[in-house]
Structure formats: C-alpha cells, structure tokens
Amino acid sequence: MEGLTLSDAEQKYYSDLFSYCDIESTKKVSANGRVLELFRAAQLPNDVVLQIMELCGATRLGYFGRSQFYIALKLVAVAQSGFPLRVESINTVKDLPLPRFVASKNEQESRHPTSYSSDSENQGSYSGVIPPPPGRGQVKKGSTSHDTVQPRASVDQQEPVSPVVSPQQSPPASPHTWRKHNRHPSGGNSERPLAGPGPFWSPFGEAQSGSSAGDAVWSGHSPPPPQENWVSFADTPPTSTLLTMHPASVQDQTTVRTVASATTANEIRRQSSSYDDPWKITDEQRQYYVNQFKTIQPDLNGFIPGSAAKEFFTKSKLPILELSHIWELSDFDKDGALTLDEFCAAFHLVVARKNGYDLPEKLPESLMPKLIDLEDSADVGDQPGEVGYSGSPAEAPPSKSPSMPSLNQTWPELNQSSEQWETFSERSSSSQTLTQFDSNIAPADPDTAIVHPVPIRMTPSKIHMQEMELKRTGSDHTNPTSPLLVKTSDLSEENKINSSVKFASGNTVADGYSSSDSFTSDPEQIGNNVTRQRSHSGTSPENTAPPPPPPRPQPSHSRSSSLDMNRTFSVTTGQQQAGVVAQPPAVPPRPQPSQAPGPVVHRPVDADGLITHTSTSPQQIPEQPNFADFSQFEVFAASNVNEEQDDEAEKHPEVLPVEKSSDPASSRVAKTDSKIEEKTAASAPANVSKGTTPLAPPPKPVRRRLKSEDELRPEVDEHTQKTGVLAAVLASQPSIPRSVGKDKKAIQASIRRNKETNTVLARLNSELQQQLKDVLEERISLEVQLEQLRPFSHL
Amino acid sequence: MAVCVAVIAKENYPLYIRSIPTENELKFHYMVHTSLDVVDEKISAMGKALVDQRELYLGLLYPTEDYKVYGYVTNSKVKFVMVVDSSNTALRDNEIRSMFRKLHNSYTDVMCNPFYNPGDRIQSRAFDGMVTSMMIQVC
Numbered sequence: 001m002e003g004l005t006l007s008d009a010e011q012k013y014y015s016d017l018f019s020y021c022d023i024e025s026t027k028k029v030s031a032n033g034r035v036l037e038l039f040r041a042a043q044l045p046n047d048v049v050l051q052i053m054e055l056c057g058a059t060r061l062g063y064f065g066r067s068q069f070y071i072a073l074k075l076v077a078v079a080q081s082g083f084p085l086r087v088e089s090i091n092t093v094k095d096l097p098l099p100r101f102v103a104s105k106n107e108q109e110s111r112h113p114t115s116y117s118s119d120s121e122n123q124g125s126y127s128g129v130i131p132p133p134p135g136r137g138q139v140k141k142g143s144t145s146h147d148t149v150q151p152r153a154s155v156d157q158q159e160p161v162s163p164v165v166s167p168q169q170s171p172p173a174s175p176h177t178w179r180k181h182n183r184h185p186s187g188g189n190s191e192r193p194l195a196g197p198g199p200f201w202s203p204f205g206e207a208q209s210g211s212s213a214g215d216a217v218w219s220g221h222s223p224p225p226p227q228e229n230w231v232s233f234a235d236t237p238p239t240s241t242l243l244t245m246h247p248a249s250v251q252d253q254t255t256v257r258t259v260a261s262a263t264t265a266n267e268i269r270r271q272s273s274s275y276d277d278p279w280k281i282t283d284e285q286r287q288y289y290v291n292q293f294k295t296i297q298p299d300l301n302g303f304i305p306g307s308a309a310k311e312f313f314t315k316s317k318l319p320i321l322e323l324s325h326i327w328e329l330s331d332f333d334k335d336g337a338l339t340l341d342e343f344c345a346a347f348h349l350v351v352a353r354k355n356g357y358d359l360p361e362k363l364p365e366s367l368m369p370k371l372i373d374l375e376d377s378a379d380v381g382d383q384p385g386e387v388g389y390s391g392s393p394a395e396a397p398p399s400k401s402p403s404m405p406s407l408n409q410t411w412p413e414l415n416q417s418s419e420q421w422e423t424f425s426e427r428s429s430s431s432q433t434l435t436q437f438d439s440n441i442a443p444a445d446p447d448t449a450i451v452h453p454v455p456i457r458m459t460p461s462k463i464h465m466q467e468m469e470l471k472r473t474g475s476d477h478t479n480p481t482s483p484l485l486v487k488t489s490d491l492s493e494e495n496k497i498n499s500s501v502k503f504a505s506g507n508t509v510a511d512g513y514s515s516s517d518s519f520t521s522d523p524e525q526i527g528n529n530v531t532r533q534r535s536h537s538g539t540s541p542e543n544t545a546p547p548p549p550p551p552r553p554q555p556s557h558s559r560s561s562s563l564d565m566n567r568t569f570s571v572t573t574g575q576q577q578a579g580v581v582a583q584p585p586a587v588p589p590r591p592q593p594s595q596a597p598g599p600v601v602h603r604p605v606d607a608d609g610l611i612t613h614t615s616t617s618p619q620q621i622p623e624q625p626n627f628a629d630f631s632q633f634e635v636f637a638a639s640n641v642n643e644e645q646d647d648e649a650e651k652h653p654e655v656l657p658v659e660k661s662s663d664p665a666s667s668r669v670a671k672t673d674s675k676i677e678e679k680t681a682a683s684a685p686a687n688v689s690k691g692t693t694p695l696a697p698p699p700k701p702v703r704r705r706l707k708s709e710d711e712l713r714p715e716v717d718e719h720t721q722k723t724g725v726l727a728a729v730l731a732s733q734p735s736i737p738r739s740v741g742k743d744k745k746a747i748q749a750s751i752r753r754n755k756e757t758n759t760v761l762a763r764l765n766s767e768l769q770q771q772l773k774d775v776l777e778e779r780i781s782l783e784v785q786l787e788q789l790r791p792f793s794h795l
Numbered sequence: 796m797a798v799c800v801a802v803i804a805k806e807n808y809p810l811y812i813r814s815i816p817t818e819n820e821l822k823f824h825y826m827v828h829t830s831l832d833v834v835d836e837k838i839s840a841m842g843k844a845l846v847d848q849r850e851l852y853l854g855l856l857y858p859t860e861d862y863k864v865y866g867y868v869t870n871s872k873v874k875f876v877m878v879v880d881s882s883n884t885a886l887r888d889n890e891i892r893s894m895f896r897k898l899h900n901s902y903t904d905v906m907c908n909p910f911y912n913p914g915d916r917i918q919s920r921a922f923d924g925m926v927t928s929m930m931i932q933v934c
Contacts, residue, residue: 324910
C-alpha cells in the first residue's frame with residue numbers, strides 16, 4: 001500500500017478516531033466493536049466497508065494498526081466522496097473531506113478541531129504520512145506524526161513474533177492479544193467513553209502524550225525496523241510487543257526514555273523511519289542503540305564482552321537460539337565481543353525479531369559494521385546521551401519536519417521495498433554512500449602515497465642542481481660560451497651518469513675480470529671518477545672554459561668514466577695520456593669541432609678532472625662550446641666509454657686536439673658522429689635524437705694499447721663515433737636549460753634525459769665490458785704466447 | 796564430500812552429528828561412536844607428549860568397505876569425525892585436512908557466541924551451512 005499522506009486536519013482527526021477506537025490503548029485497534037461501529041457509522045455499504053478493510057490491510061493483520069486505521073479512515077472518506085476505492089486513491093484524491101461518521105463520529109469531527117489545538121505536538125507529528133505497516137503497504141513517511149501512529153500499529157502487528165503479515169484473521173476476528181501498555185490504556189480507557197467524541201478527544205490528547213511516552217519507553221528495545229514503536233521510548237508501552245518482550249529491559253529503558261514522553265514527535269519520527277528497509281537503522285534508533293551501548297560500556301570505542309551482551313539481550317526474551325543466531329550475524333569479527341556497530345546491528349536485529357521479522361541468514365548490508373560506523377560517527381556526538389530520543393523530542397520534530405518534506409519528495413525514488421521507510425532508506429542510502437566512501441578511502445590512501453620517482457644521482461645532487469641552475473641561467477644558445485655553463489650542468493649530469501655508470505661498469509668489470517687490478521681499482525676509480533666528477537662539476541661552472549675534462553683519465557680514458565679505463569689509462573697513461581687525451585675528443589664528436597684546440601689542450605690536462613673522460617674527450621676536441629656537449633656526451637660516454645675508453649680515449653683526446661682544430665675536428669667529429677651514430681643506431685634505442693643511443697657501439701674496447709694503431713684507429717673512429725654520439729647527446733643536453741627556461745621543467749627534462757642517457761650508457765657499459773673481457777682474453781693469450789716464445793728467445 | 800560429520804565433546808557425547816543420506820543415519824552414528832575408540836587410542840598413543848606436539852589431524856581412523864573414517868582432535872579434546880565414501884578416491888589427505896580446518900574454525904566461531912553454552916548441541920546456522928557445504932558435494 002502506498003504511503004498515506006494526510007493533512008494536518010486529517011491527521012488529527014484520524015488519530016483521535018484511532019484513540020477512540022483503541023479501547024485497550026494498545027495502539028492497535030482490533031476489528032471489534034468500536035471500529036466496526038465507526039465504519040458502520042460511515043454509512044457505507046457493507047461490502048465497501050469490507051473492501052476498505054481489505055485495502056488497509058487489517059484483514060491481513062487481523063486488527064487495525066494505526067496505519068491501517070488511518071488508511072481505512074481515508075478510504076472511508078474516499079468512498080464517501082464517491083471515488084472508487086483503491087489504494088492509490090488514498091493519496092491521489094486531493095481535498096478529500098474528512099470521513100464522515102454518523103452519529104457519534106460527528107462529534108469526533110467536531111472535536112477534532114479542539115483536539116487539534118490542544119495537541120500541538122501531535123499536530124506536528126501527524127503532519128506526515130503514515131508509514132505503512134511493515135510488509136503491508138507503504139506509507140510515506142511524510143511526517144513524524146505518522147510515525148508515531150504507524151509504529152504503534154505496526155508494532156502491534158508485529159508483535160507476537162509472527163511473520164510480519166501473517167494474521168489471516170478477518171477484521172472482525174478477535175483481536176490479537178494486545179499487550180498492555182501501562183499508561184496508554186489508562187489514558188485511553190478511562191477517558192474514552194464510547195459515546196461521545198468529546199470525552200474521546202480529551203483522553204485522546206492525553207493518550208497521545210501518554211502513548212508517546214510509552215512509545216519512547218518501548219523503543220528501547222524494539223526499534224523494529226518496521227517500526228515505529230521503536231522509537232518511542234516513552235513509558236507507555238506503546239507497543240505491546242515491546243512490552244511483552246522486555247519487561248525488564250523496558251523498565252530499564254523507560255527510566256531513560258520516559259523523559260521523552262512528551263515526544264510524540266519522537267515516536268512519530270521513529271515510527272516513520274523504520275519502514276523502508278527493515279534493516280536500516282534510523283538515526284533515532286541508532287541513537288538509542290548508542291545510548292544502550294553506553295549503559296553497558298561507557299567507552300564508545302570499546303567492546304561489550306560477550307557475557308554482558310548475553311545478559312542484555314537475554315532480557316529481550318527472545319529464545320536463546322535466536323539470540324545465538326543474532327549474535328552470529330552481528331559479531332562481525334568473531335571476537336566474542338561487540339563493538340558499537342556490532343551492538344547496534346544486534347540490537348536492531350533483536351528489535352526486528354521482536355517485531356516479527358525473521359532473522360536474515362546473512363547480515364544485511366545496512367547493518368554491516370562499517371556502514372554503521374559511518375552513521376554512528378555522524379550521529380553519536382550529536383544527541384543528548386541518556387535521554388536519547390527522548391532527549392530531543394523538541395528538537396526532533398522540528399528537525400524532522402523539515403526533513404520530512406524532502407523525504408517525501410525523494411520518497412518515490414527511494415521507495416525500495418515493500419516497507420517504506422523513507423527516512424530510513426534515504427538515510428541509509430546516504431549512509432551507505434558514506435560508508436562506501438569511507439571504505440573506499442582507506443584503499444585510496446595507499447594509492448595517494450605515490451611518490452614521484454626521482455632519479456637518484458650518484459653525484460651530489462646539489463652540485464648538479466647548481467649546475468642545472470647555471471645551465472638554465474646560462475645562455476640558451478649553443479655557443480661555445482654557453483655550452484660552458486651547459487656543459488657544466490651537463491658535466492654534472494654526466495657526472496651523475498658517469499658515476500652511476502662507472503659503478504656499474506666497475507662492478508661489471510670486477511665481475512668480469514679476474515685481474516685484481518680491475519677489482520681494486522674499480523672502487524678507487526669509481527671514487528676517483530666520482531670525485532672527479534664532482535670536482536669537475538664544481539669547477540665547471542666556475543670555469544669559463546669548458547670544464548676541462550677533468551681527470552681525463554689520464555688521458556687514456558678520455559671518454560670512459562669507467563674506473564678500469566681510468567686505471568688502465570693511468571697506467572698506460574704516461575705515454576698515452578697525451579694520445580689519450582687526444583683521443584677522447586675524437587670519440588665524442590664534439591658538436592662543435594671547431595672549438596679551439598685550446599680547450600682541447602686544456603682538457604687533456606684536466607682530463608682527470610673531467611667527469612668521465614668521455615665527456616672531456618669530446619670537449620677536448622674542440623671546444624668549449626662543445627663543453628656542454630661534452631657533458632652530454634660524457635653521460636653517454638660514461639656508459640659507452642667505460643670500456644672502450646682506455647686507449648681510444650687516450651688517443652682521441654690526443655688525436656683530436658692534435659688533429660683538429662676545427663676542421664679536422666669537425667671532420668672527425670663528423671666521422672665519429674657517423675660512426676657513432678651507426679653504432680648507436682645499431683645498439684640503441686630511442687633517445688637517438690640526442691645521439692645517446694649511438695653511444696652503445698662506441699664503447700669499443702678502446703684499450704687496445706697493445707694493439708696497433710690501426711686497431712686504435714678504428715677504435716678511435718669508434719670513439720669518435722661515440723664521441724660524436726656523446727657530443728650529440730651533450731649537445732642535446734645543453735638545450736635543456738634553453739628550451740625550458742624554467743628551472744623545474746629544465747630539471748625534469750634533464751632528469752629525463754639523464755635517465756635516458758643513463759640507460760643507454762648502461763647498455764653501452766655492458767657492451768664495453770664485454771669487449772673489455774674479450775680484449776683481456778686476447779691479451780692473456782698474447783702474453784702466454786709471448787712467454788712461450790720467450791724461452792725460445794733465450795735460446 | 797563427507798557423508799557424515801560429527802562433533803564429539805570431550806565427554807564423548809555428540810554435540811553435532813549430521814549425515815547426508817538421511818536414511819541409515821543410525822549406521823553412521825554407530826560408526827562415529829565406534830571410531831571414538833580409535834580416536835582415544837591415537838590420542839593416548841601420543842601419550843606423554845605434550846598436547847602441543849600432538850597433531851590435531853589424526854588421519855584415517857579406520858576404513859570399512861564402504862567408508863573411510865577420519866578423525867581430528869582439538870586441544871580441548873573436542874573431536875571431529877568425518878565419514879567419507881570410499882568410492883570417492885579423489886579425496887586426498889590435504890582436502891580432508893582442509894575440511895577439518897574449516898570445521899574447527901566454524902566450531903570456534905560457535906564457541907565465541909556468548910549465547911552458546913559449551914556442552915549444548917550446536918545449533919548455529921552458520922555451522923550448519925558450513926557443514927552442508929562440505930557434505931553437499933557427495934550428492
């Protein structure tokens with residue numbers, strides 16, 4: 001049945017009538033005397049009366065709950081107005097006159113206005129719709145007033161633990177056993193003379209208040225989802241069911257709740273609330289539960305031990321088996337104790353069961369602890385503690401009423417189940433939203449902890465940053481002058497890369513080479529390199545000239561930053577240094593081969609200092625301008641060169657500076673570039689544009705010290721290629737600051753670039769390592785041969 | 796896969812017994828009853844060893860031509876006995892162990908319920924559901 005919307009006047013009238021009929025003040029009107037009389041007084045044909053009874057659901061229940069009664073009255077009005085009797089007509093027929101009941105009823109009507117005036121509270125409360133009895137139909141819960149009515153009715157219906165809508169009794173059938181409400185009957189009975197509405201009304205007024213109180217009392221225990229009485233905590237045992245259920249608990253609760261009594265509003269609220277979803281907990285209910293929880297466990301975040309809970313719920317007089325089942329359902333975490341949420345769920349289930357709802361097999365969603373949490377947290381602090389519902393009767397209605405209309409509006413959409421607990425549903429939906437929210441928040445948290453990956457620099461980042469700054473601040477153009485700055489940054493980048501590469505290379509070298517030298521030297525070299533890099537980077541900014549490839553590994557290693565290279569170069573350096581110095585430049589084709597040899601000369605000197613010789617070599621070749629490129633190149637070179645550098649590096653720097661000043665350099669650079677490009681193309685991937693990729697191939701085992709020049713030359717070429725590549729890379733790097741123009745972007749860009757070069761260099765490094773191994777093997781074989789030959793030589 | 800599941804209390808009276816073929820239940824009851832002797836035997840065999848050392852899963856208690864009986868004892872001397880069909884060859888030891896584990900977990904959940912008095916028959920619906928899930932496969 002759809003919700004019943006009653007106007008204020010109707011509300012009053014109906015409630016009065018109900019009270020009138022509710023002889024035993026049980027909030028249920030059995031299909032007996034007064035009701036029948038009333039209907040007869042409506043002067044409707046019997047079949048119509050029967051039809052009305054059917055429609056309002058009394059036949060199902062066997063009696064008239066408040067809602068049924070109201071619906072019946074409305075239908076009477078409908079019938080009397082000549083409209084066809086249908087459920088929909090309850091609400092659709094507008095401006096329906098009040099049902100007219102002949103004879104005594106008329107008086108009731110007349111009383112109505114008087115009672116209205118008197119019953120301010122009720123008025124407010126009755127403004128809504130009558131929530132349909134659970135399972136019966138749905139009554140919109142428009143107003144709290146209906147709630148009170150409804151709950152009572154429904155509660156009554158529910159009570160004897162029977163299936164919600166089971167009673168098959170016909171209206172005239174004997175009423176259910178009404179539980180007795182203490183106050184209500186007193187108020188009602190004494191005052192309600194059948195005869196006249198007059199007395200009826202006054203008692204009604206009292207009854208109302210009494211009932212409300214009773215409801216309040218009751219509610220403690222059975223905020224049945226279905227209903228109504230739930231809320232009423234008033235002393236009046238509004239719901240007989242409740243009474244029967246917990247005599248003890250009711251007493252306890254009554255004390256608390258009595259305060260509420262005046263609150264018909266409360267009742268109404270509560271009653272209306274529970275309709276829509278049997279398992280949803282209204283705010284009032286929740287508040288009530290929370291209060292109950294507090295009586296057992298003052299700490300809302302604490303647990304109620306099983307034994308205490310057992311005692312508490314045993315008061316509800318439910319069979320142990322059912323309580324056991326309720327416990328199973330509600331103890332979500334199976335810890336033998338009830339948290340607030342679990343307690344509320346359990347309580348809710350108890351109430352539901354008491355009102356005749358069957359226990360679900362699984363815990364309903366709305367009772368899930370996490371959901372409850374959300375609601376609870378929202379509500380807990382708000383309302384007065386003990387009084388609970390009762391506490392805020394005054395507030396309740398006002399709050400309720402404004403919400404009611406909205407609820408009404410939303411109701412059609414929210415109408416979910418047969419139970420229309422609009423408020424509940426609305427609230428529950430929101431709560432569900434909330435809960436889902438919360439439940440989602442947690443998982444989201446870890447996600448939010450995503451940290452932007454930051455490249456780890458081997459070299460001191462500060463320096464790098466400084467360099468980057470310098471770079472950025474430096475001119476954008478790739479002029480030789482600017483490259484300086486760029487180069488510094490590049491160098492620093494290279495340093496980083498180189499250092500990282502060096503480490504890698506050093507490690508690999510260590511792994512690959514059995515020679516102790518390499519092992520021992522690696523760390524040193526690495527350290528050296530790093531330091532060199534640092535120093536280089538540090539110095540670079542200061543130097544106007546392209547930071548001389550610092551410790552150009554002694555030249556032998558012009559490019560490679562690998563320790564091995566450096567070391568080997570250092571060993572061989574003596575002579576080679578010069579050559580090496582020359583070589584490195586060749587390897588990375590300096591972007592601007594035309595760079596003055598001066599810088600080149602510088603470089604060899606500074607070779608050691610340089611980040612990774614590679615960088616220096618390229619720089620040497622030409623120039624300052626290339627300096628920036630150098631750094632770029634070095635980055636790659638670091639990877640590439642590590643291996644090869646040894647000789648080639650040495651040679652390159654030597655060669656390069658020697659060879660060219662600009663043209664030769666350029667040519668070589670071009671050559672190296674080409675070669676490097678080839679190599680890189682072969683080897684590498686993507687970044688190509690920078691020429692970083694080409695670095696891979698370049699790392700030819702440069703150290704062919706033992707080899708002939710020819711070999712060297714190719715290596716040189718390779719180196720040049722590499723250098724070209726590196727130079728290209730370096731060249732690209734300088735562009736960083738220019739292109740971006742912003743520190744951050746530049747940094748990011750450089751970071752990306754560095755990463756790329758890093759990978760490329762790493763690859764190069766590995767290849768170089770391999771080559772190195774090969775070379776060493778050759779060397780060993782050669783040495784062996786030499787030794788073999790030596791004896792003969794002696795001969 | 797179980798044909799019959801029984802939970803025996805420490806004092807050797809059944810807390811819960813349920814079999815799938817509802818006829819011939821008595822036969823299963825009898826089998827479970829006799830298996831208790833075997834269980835006790837196994838427990839005492841562990842004998843002096845601390846309970847901790849004793850494994851909870853007892854394994855195959857005894858086979859009959861039609862059925863095999865497995866046993867499991869908790870630390871509180873509550874016994875779980877499971878009768879499975881011999882024809883169910885696919886049932887491996889691991890599966891039996893897992894079934895007993897589930898039984899044990901459900902049993903502890905029942906125990907946690909303050910409304911459950913130890914020594915009462917187990918009437919928990921959750922427990923029933925779990926046992927049904929274990930037994931249903933037989934059919």
